[in-house]
Amino acid sequence: DAGVIQSPRHEVTEMGQEVTLRCKPISGHNSLFWYRQTMMRGLELLIYFNNNVPIDDSGMPEDRFSAKMPNASFSTLKIQPSEPRDSAVYFCASSLSGPEAFFGQGTRLTVV
Amino acid sequence: GENVEQHPSTLSVQEGDSAVIKCTYSDSASNYFPWYKQELGKGPQLIIDIRSNVGEKKDQRIAVTLNKTAKHFSLHITETQPEDSAVYFCAASTGNYKLSFGAGTTVTVRA
Numbered sequence: 691d692a693g694v695i696q697s698p699r700h701e702v703t704e705m706g707q708e709v710t711l712r713c714k715p716i717s718g719h720n721s722l723f724w725y726r727q728t729m730m731r732g733l734e735l736l737i738y739f740n741n742n743v744p745i746d747d748s749g750m751p752e753d754r755f756s757a758k759m760p761n762a763s764f765s766t767l768k769i770q771p772s773e774p775r776d777s778a779v780y781f782c783a784s785s786l787s788g789p790e791a792f793f794g795q796g797t798r799l800t801v802v
Numbered sequence: 803g804e805n806v807e808q809h810p811s812t813l814s815v816q817e818g819d820s821a822v823i824k825c826t827y828s829d830s831a832s833n834y835f836p837w838y839k840q841e842l843g844k845g846p847q848l849i850i851d852i853r854s855n856v857g858e859k860k861d862q863r864i865a866v867t868l869n870k871t872a873k874h875f876s877l878h879i880t881e882t883q884p885e886d887s888a889v890y891f892c893a894a895s896t897g898n899y900k901l902s903f904g905a906g907t908t909v910t911v912r913a
Binding site: 790794796 | 834
């Protein structure tokens with residue numbers, strides 16, 4: 691099993707640009723999570739999908755953030771427009787229902 | 803919501819010694835307690851978990867204990883090795899999808 695696959699691993703972009711992060715969950719898992727990790731706030735849940743449907747997006751910081759899951763094997767997290775304070779490591783995780791989550795390697799985003 | 807506190811924030815141990823990390827939680831409804839290990843540049847890796855119907859679980863050199871009355875749980879690593887150096891996170895969940903994470907413990911194993 692390849693685990694959760696995220697791309698890109700690193701992204702550097704200029705303020706105001708659109709950024710799209712991608713995730714392929716573990717095959718057969720029906721729950722998908724997007725987390726953000728910063729030194730100040732630790733690991734924060736941004737959004738949770740179950741069976742491709744967004745269930746809880748209360749952690750999405752602003753309208754500049756959006757996430758989609760068009761099918762069971764793909765999800766995107768988009769930031770438009772990006773700001774320097776969005777710089778963080780973004781993780782995608784998946785689970786076979788419930789909280790037992792398996793994380794991807796993350797995308798380190800730097801907005802300059 | 804759930805509040806998870808983790809101590810210590812850093813821990814340095816001599817190779818071969820034991821390491822213990824402690825966490826407390828606030829929501830008495832929490833019933834699932836995983837531990838994650840995060841190496842530099844990698845994502846958190848689930849290393850062991852425990853559910854509220856047991857008090858202890860072991861897997862080779864790692865063990866987790868749970869005291870539901872006191873609302874705390876601990877990770878024990880025995881015979882530490884250099885590859886155990888990492889950041890360890892505890893978490894708690896009421897069994898739905900939400901994980902509340904501790905702030906992390908940076909463990910350094912000295913050779």
